[in-house]
Amino acid sequence: MSIFASGEVIQCMEQNNCKSSACCLLGSLATNTSMDFGVLLLRLGVGAMMLVHGIPKLNMLLSGNWAMFEDPLGIGSFLSLLLCVGAEVGCSVLLFFGFLTRLASLILIINMCVALFLYLGLSGWGAQELAAIYLLIYLTLFYTGPGKFSVDAWWLRRDCKIEVE
Structure with a gap:
C-alpha cells in the first residue's frame, strides 16, 4: 500500500x-500532496511536543507561583511567564490546527531566540540543542507556511477565493 x-x-x-x-x-x-503531508506531520508533532513544555508553565501561571519563573527580558517574572505561556501553549495550539501559522511561528521563533540566547546563554550546546532544534522547525514552518491540510488553507480557499497549491 x-x-x-x-x-x-x-x-x-x-x-x-x-x-x-x-x-x-x-x-x-x-509532489504537492506529499510536501503538504510532511508539513502537516511537522506542525502536529512540534505543536504537541511544545505543549509538553508549555503546560507546566501554564499551571505555574494559574497557581500564582510565577515568582519562581526567571525573567530573562527584565520585564518581571509574571509578564515573562505570561508571554512564554502565550507562545508555548497558545501558538502551539494554533500551529497544531494550522491557523495563523506564520504569525504563530514568528512568535515561537522569538520565544526560542529568548530561550536560546538569553535564558540558556552560555550554558553550552547540550542545554541549547533542543531550543535550537525548535527554532529551526519554527523557521521552517514560517517559510513553508501551513500546507493545504490546515485551517489557513481552508480559509483562503473559502473566503479569499485563492487556490492553494
Whole structure:
C-alpha cells in the first residue's frame, strides 16, 4: 500500500522519466500532496511536543507561583511567564490546527531566540540543542507556511477565493 495516490506515482514517474514506482520512492518525492503531508506531520508533532513544555508553565501561571519563573527580558517574572505561556501553549495550539501559522511561528521563533540566547546563554550546546532544534522547525514552518491540510488553507480557499497549491 502506497502513501501516494496512484495518480501521483504516475505523475512522478512521467516527470522523472522513471520506469518503476521505486524510482519515485528513491527520488525527490516532491509532489504537492506529499510536501503538504510532511508539513502537516511537522506542525502536529512540534505543536504537541511544545505543549509538553508549555503546560507546566501554564499551571505555574494559574497557581500564582510565577515568582519562581526567571525573567530573562527584565520585564518581571509574571509578564515573562505570561508571554512564554502565550507562545508555548497558545501558538502551539494554533500551529497544531494550522491557523495563523506564520504569525504563530514568528512568535515561537522569538520565544526560542529568548530561550536560546538569553535564558540558556552560555550554558553550552547540550542545554541549547533542543531550543535550537525548535527554532529551526519554527523557521521552517514560517517559510513553508501551513500546507493545504490546515485551517489557513481552508480559509483562503473559502473566503479569499485563492487556490492553494
